[in-house]
Every structure is written in structure tokens, then in C-alpha cells.
Amino acid sequence: MHVDLVGLGAVVLLAGLIARLGRRVGLPSIPCYMVVGILFGPGTPGPVLVEHPEDLAVLAALGLVLLLFHLGVEFPVEQVLGSGRRLFIAAAAYIGLNITAGLLLGLALGWGTSEALVIAGALGISSSAIATKLLIELHRLTNAETPVVLGIIVIEDLFLAFYLALLAPVLSESESPLELARDIAISFGFLIVLFIVARYGARAVGWLVGSREDELLAVLVIGLVVLVAGLSEEVGVSDAIGALLIGLVVSRTAVRERVERIVMPLRDVFAAVFFVVFGLSIDIGDFGRVALPALIAVFITLVANLAAGVIAARLFGFNQRGATNIGLTILGRGEFSLILATLAIAAGLDRRIGPFVALYVLILAVVSPLLAANSQHLARRMPDWLLRRGWHYVRDETISTSCTHLDQMRITETGVDVCAECVELGDEWVELRLCTSCGAVGCCDDSPNRHATAHARQTGHPIIEALTAGRWRYCYHDEVLVRAPIGRERPAGASPA
Amino acid sequence: MGKGVHVQELPGIGKRYDIDLGRPDQRISVVVRSGGIRDLYVFASGSADPTAVIELTEEQARKVGAVLAQTFFES
Numbered sequence: 001m002h003v004d005l006v007g008l009g010a011v012v013l014l015a016g017l018i019a020r021l022g023r024r025v026g027l028p029s030i031p032c033y034m035v036v037g038i039l040f041g042p043g044t045p046g047p048v049l050v051e052h053p054e055d056l057a058v059l060a061a062l063g064l065v066l067l068l069f070h071l072g073v074e075f076p077v078e079q080v081l082g083s084g085r086r087l088f089i090a091a092a093a094y095i096g097l098n099i100t101a102g103l104l105l106g107l108a109l110g111w112g113t114s115e116a117l118v119i120a121g122a123l124g125i126s127s128s129a130i131a132t133k134l135l136i137e138l139h140r141l142t143n144a145e146t147p148v149v150l151g152i153i154v155i156e157d158l159f160l161a162f163y164l165a166l167l168a169p170v171l172s173e174s175e176s177p178l179e180l181a182r183d184i185a186i187s188f189g190f191l192i193v194l195f196i197v198a199r200y201g202a203r204a205v206g207w208l209v210g211s212r213e214d215e216l217l218a219v220l221v222i223g224l225v226v227l228v229a230g231l232s233e234e235v236g237v238s239d240a241i242g243a244l245l246i247g248l249v250v251s252r253t254a255v256r257e258r259v260e261r262i263v264m265p266l267r268d269v270f271a272a273v274f275f276v277v278f279g280l281s282i283d284i285g286d287f288g289r290v291a292l293p294a295l296i297a298v299f300i301t302l303v304a305n306l307a308a309g310v311i312a313a314r315l316f317g318f319n320q321r322g323a324t325n326i327g328l329t330i331l332g333r334g335e336f337s338l339i340l341a342t343l344a345i346a347a348g349l350d351r352r353i354g355p356f357v358a359l360y361v362l363i364l365a366v367v368s369p370l371l372a373a374n375s376q377h378l379a380r381r382m383p384d385w386l387l388r389r390g391w392h393y394v395r396d397e398t399i400s401t402s403c404t405h406l407d408q409m410r411i412t413e414t415g416v417d418v419c420a421e422c423v424e425l426g427d428e429w430v431e432l433r434l435c436t437s438c439g440a441v442g443c444c445d446d447s448p449n450r451h452a453t454a455h456a457r458q459t460g461h462p463i464i465e466a467l468t469a470g471r472w473r474y475c476y477h478d479e480v481l482v483r484a485p486i487g488r489e490r491p492a493g494a495s496p497a
Numbered sequence: 498m499g500k501g502v503h504v505q506e507l508p509g510i511g512k513r514y515d516i517d518l519g520r521p522d523q524r525i526s527v528v529v530r531s532g533g534i535r536d537l538y539v540f541a542s543g544s545a546d547p548t549a550v551i552e553l554t555e556e557q558a559r560k561v562g563a564v565l566a567q568t569f570f571e572s
Contacts, residue, residue: 142526147506147507398546
């Protein structure tokens with residue numbers, strides 16, 4: 001057996017170097033890896049480092065499997081189930097708008113129905129890696145909209161599991177509708193089995209792989225993951241979803257944190273190989289044919305994202321800056337789009353999907369960090385009525401915390417300096433809180449009776465103000481500290497200009 | 498958590514702690530990433546954009562914490 005170590009080493013080293021250069025100008029690493037693959041592959045004139053990309057297929061498959069496995073391991077199940085209704089609506093709007101836009105474009109391109117389904121996913125599902133890195137690099141971790149951005153991304157990952165389960169049977173060559181229905185049933189049945197294992201069998205899986213030595217843990221986990229991914233492929237569910245679900249299973253075991261730590265560097269290396277190999281398979285000559293569809297795809301993704309950003313901002317009471325930050329941060333496309341394109345090509349769909357998705361990901365990779373970093377310019381141009389009629393927003397100001405109940409604040413001053421209920425009981429209190437809706441004064445949560453919180457529970461009045469030197473305000477409904485107002489109401493009779 | 502510290506989950510990144518310093522123009526937020534890195538956000542101008550953001554490793558964070566908590570003594 002001949003192994004082309006020189007070619008592999010050279011492209012991986014180059015990929016790392018280019019990504020390092022890219023980092024200096026704020027480019028995400030995924031497209032950098034892909035570009036190296038494209039430039040030094042057999043499909044592009046110039047130096048060819050890897051003559052036969054198919055020799056690297058196993059390593060690339062391992063990259064794909066580890067990417068999804070790691071996603072499953074760190075998937076915060078409890079946080080997603082515990083996140084409020086508003087976040088689910090915001091995420092549903094984001095996913096719905098983007099998937100629908102992608103599906104319509106896919107159908108309009110006329111490459112086929114299966115192709116349209118793949119394009120819907122490739123355009124609809126954003127890159128968690130790119131968005132998270134952007135938030136850290138743009139110093140936006142404390143922004144009010146950041147938990148919403150992250151929540152949408154996490155719910156998107158959950159959606160990905162169901163989308164992959166639906167896609168796998170469609171990609172398999174089922175002849176009749178009956179066969180297709182059977183394949184979908186098998187696919188979802190397999191999903192349910194793995195969900196049950198995740199729920200009840202986590203202890204057994206933890207026992208199976210849970211060695212105290214890191215070395216053995218790594219070997220056991222990788223073996224298990226690759227086996228489950230392979231078995232999934234055998235029953236026609238695609239290795240991607242098998243890897244994702246075994247990740248969910250492992251995330252419920254006691255070794256979760258160690259696995260996360262151990263698998264991360266493996267994932268990073270093999271994922272890089274996966275992206276490079278994807279690039280190797282691209283013929284640069286095909287870009288011309290798919291340039292127009294890719295540009296249209298970028299445009300509709302931008303529009304769908306901004307619309308979803310406005311919907312989320314309305315739900316959470318953010319200003320224009322919040323809306324544009326949400327829309328433009330989740331703009332990056334990367335690992336999932338490339339995984340979907342890989343699955344499609346492996347299933348023998350229209351080969352134009354490869355270069356189309358590659359070009360789309362490349363354009364967005366350059367555009368999205370630039371747009372996200374300059375969101376204030378767009379925010380300034382966004383009219384107030386998009387968010388809330390009759391409100392005047394400080395459009396481009398970053399808000400650190402927000403609250404949607406500011407309109408219920410009526411009273412901010414009081415002469416009362418005792419907790420009347422405590423006086424009646426003859427009890428002591430520590431600090432006092434003023435209800436900004438009705439002016440009631442009660443004692444704080446560090447006092448034995450917690451009358452202010454009891455008052456809020458009883459009446460549903462949202463915001464209290466601390467009657468201390470700091471004068472902070474807290475909203476019970478949104479569970480946030482209320483700081484600078486997100487906007488102010490126009491004085492009555494003012495012109496709506 | 499205790500008075501004036503507000504905790505917020507950041508799914509996929511870690512946890513954010515907003516520390517209220519009792520004055521409107523100064524505030525500190527700390528993000529503890531699940532990988533151990535801490536992002537120290539300092540707000541000193543009353544604006545919602547941070548005045549400074551410092552990325553600390555676990556080791557560095559412990560050093561800063563020890564000095565702040567006065568458990569660090571010159572030998």
C-alpha cells in the first residue's frame with residue numbers, strides 16, 4: 001500500500017499556515033482550509049500536492065464524524081429545554097426563514113428536488129464555530145443579544161439532528177414512495193433507539209468507555225464513535241447523524257468533560273483534513289457556472305438573516321443594533337454546509353452542489369465578519385417602526401442588558417423609608433425595594449420576609465428599584481438587571497418623523 | 498448568587514457573571530468559558546461598550562483573583 005504522506009503533510013501544514021494568516025485579518029479558519037484544498041488539488045492549474053483526494057477519504061470521514069460527535073457531546077440539552085418560549089419562537093423564525101429561502105432557491109435552480117433539499121440545509125444552517133468565534137473576537141460576550149444569538153445556534157444544532165434524519169432516506173436511492181416511507185421510518189426508528197440509549201443507557205455507555213486513563217478513554221471513545229457512525233451508515237441513516245447522537249449519549253455520562261477535552265484536538269486536526277479534502281475535490285473551473293446562483297444565495301441569506309434578527313429583536317425588546325447584531329453574527333456558514341454538500345456528492349446528486357456550496361461558504365466567510373463588525377452603520381439606517389411603533393430608539397447604541405417592560409415603569413421616587421409589612425410584623429429588614437409599577441415599598445431578598453419579591457409574585461408587576469445609593473433596577477419577568485433604557489417613548493403629540 | 502452578582506448562561510461558551518459595583522458608570526463582567534479561559538470585561542465609561550477586555554488563562558485568572566482577594570503574600 002502506498003501512502004502519500006508528503007502530500008498530506010504539505011496540504012495540512014499549508015492549511016494551518018494560511019488559517020494563521022487569515023486569523024490576522026479576521027477570517028475564520030474553515031474557508032482557509034478549503035482554499036488550500038482548492039488551490040493545491042488536481043482540479044486547479046498550478047502545483048498539485050495531492051493527486052488522488054480519494055486516498056484521504058477515510059481521514060476526511062473521521063473529521064466529519066468527530067465534528068458531529070463533538071457537537072453532540074457539548075450540546076447543552078438542559079439549557080435548550082429550559083430556554084423560554086421566546087427563544088424558541090426566535091429560533092423557529094430564523095430556521096424557518098432561512099430554510100424556506102434556501103428551499104425556494106434550490107427549487108428555482110432546477111437541479112432536482114433532492115438537490116433543493118440539500119441546498120435548503122446548506123443555506124439554512126449556520127456555522128456555530130464561526131459565530132462563537134466572532135462573538136469572542138468582537139468583544140460582544142456581555143451584550144444583551146448574545147445569549148439570544150447563542151440560543152438560536154444551539155436550537156439550530158438540535159434542528160440539524162432532525163434535518164439529517166429526514167435527509168438521509170431522501171439521499172438513498174429509494175425507488176418508490178413506499179420504499180422512501182420505509183427508509184424514513186427506519187431512520188427515525190434508529191433515532192428513537194439512540195435517544196432511548198441517551199436517556200436510560202448512558203450509565204452503561206459510561207461504564208464501557210470510562211477508563212481512568214486518558215489514553216484508554218480516547219481509544220475507547222473513538223472506537224465507539226466510529227463504530228456507531230459506521231453502523232448508522234449501514235442502516236441508511238448517514239454516519240453524520242449516528243456520530244451526533246452517540247455524542248448526545250456520551251454527553252450524559254460522567255466522562256463528558258474529559259471526553260470533550262480529549263476529543264477537541266483530534267476533532268480540530270481531522271476536521272481540517274475534512275475541509276482540505278473537500279477543497280481538493282473542487283474543480284476551480286466550475287466556479288464560473290455557479291457564480292451567479294452563489295451570489296443570489298448570499299443575498300437571500302443576508303435578507304433572511306436580517307429579517308430573523310428583526311423578529312428576535314422585537315421579541316426581546318432590543319434596539320436596531322441588537323437586531324443587526326443577531327442577523328449578521330449568525331450569517332457565517334461553514335462546517336454544516338460543507339458536510340451537507342459532501343453527503344450530497346456521496347449520494348450521487350448533481351455535482352454542481354460542490355462548487356456552489358464552496359463558493360457560497362467562501363463569500364460569506366469574508367463578508368460576515370466584516371458586516372458583523374460594522375453592524376452599527378446598518379443599525380443607524382433601520383427605521384424604528386420595524387421594532388416597535390411609537391418608540392424612539394437610540395439605534396446604534398450597544399445595550400448591555402435589556403428588559404421589555406420599561407413601558408410599565410411609572411414611579412421611580414418615593415418618600416417611604418420603611419417596609420410597612422415588616423413594621424406590622426415587628427420584623428427587621430436589610431434593604432428596601434420600590435415597585436416601579438405601583439409604588440409599593442418592600443424589603444429585599446436578603447431580608448427574612450422578602451416582601452418585595454412576594455409583592456412582585458402576587459401582582460405580576462415587573463420592575464423593582466433598589467432604594468440604595470446604587471439605585472439599580474431588576475425585572476422579574478426578564479430576570480435581568482435593567483440599565484440604560486433601550487429607547488424612550490415619544491412625547492404625546494410629537495410628529496412621527 | 499449574592500447581592501449584585503448576576504449569572505447568565507451562555508450556551509456553547511460558558512457562564513457570564515455581571516458584577517454590580519453600585520455605581521452607574523462602573524461595572525465588571527467576567528465570562529468563564531467552558532475551556533477555562535476567562536474574559537474580563539471592564540466598563541468604566543457608562544457606555545455599553547466595554548472600556549477594556551482582557552483574556553486570562555485559568556492560571557492568570559487565579560493570580561489576579563488571589564491578589565484581589567488578598568490571599569497573595571509577598572515572600
